[in-house]
Amino acid sequence: MADLVISEDYFAEKEPTGKTSHGDGENFHWIWPVNTGNDGAAFSDDEVKAAYADHGEEQVPLGIHGTTVAVDWDSCIAAGSCMSVCPVQTFQWYRTEQDIPAADVVGKTFEGTGLTEQDERLDKSDKSMPIREHDCTVCMACQEACPTGAILIEQANAEFHEKAAGTYVKMEGSGNPHAHD
Numbered sequence: 001m002a003d004l005v006i007s008e009d010y011f012a013e014k015e016p017t018g019k020t021s022h023g024d025g026e027n028f029h030w031i032w033p034v035n036t037g038n039d040g041a042a043f044s045d046d047e048v049k050a051a052y053a054d055h056g057e058e059q060v061p062l063g064i065h066g067t068t069v070a071v072d073w074d075s076c077i078a079a080g081s082c083m084s085v086c087p088v089q090t091f092q093w094y095r096t097e098q099d100i101p102a103a104d105v106v107g108k109t110f111e112g113t114g115l116t117e118q119d120e121r122l123d124k125s126d127k128s129m130p131i132r133e134h135d136c137t138v139c140m141a142c143q144e145a146c147p148t149g150a151i152l153i154e155q156a157n158a159e160f161h162e163k164a165a166g167t168y169v170k171m172e173g174s175g176n177p178h179a180h181d
């Protein structure tokens, strides 16, 4: 397993830079600031760089997409290992639903109709979007399979998703957190 590029406490003391919504009108995943603590494997991968050149598109830092299923898009080289192992199709190739620059997915709604097989990427400038982060069963397979260590699976980070959304309720003991003032 590759060393993970996202630290477990990455989301503490940070604010999301935006979000991408799911077309179900209910779910969304946050986008977090660029991870300066890694070497950004996508910027040194020749196939990724060539794909951007083919698009006539500048390759810019993109940050981390998702919180409990966190994908560092600057380390994602579109290998697709996560797609091949995920039992619930958490991920989709974003460009196969909307072929736009990755920086422009901020604030957009995706229907979840993008392709989900390992080799169905549009090209190597495509990214693994955790569009169904909410369906993750925490099996850890994608984190272990990713060749660049770009994925961190941490259910406890739901706290940071919820705090940013304003829906966080602190759990106290084993009682119903909604039962007290």
Ligand code: SF4
Pocket (backbone or CB within 6 Å): 069, 082, 085, 086, 087, 088, 089, 090, 091, 135, 136, 137, 138, 139, 140, 141, 142, 143, 153
């Ligand atoms: S941990 Fe398992 S279920 Fe969750 S996104 Fe990764 S492969 Fe899919």
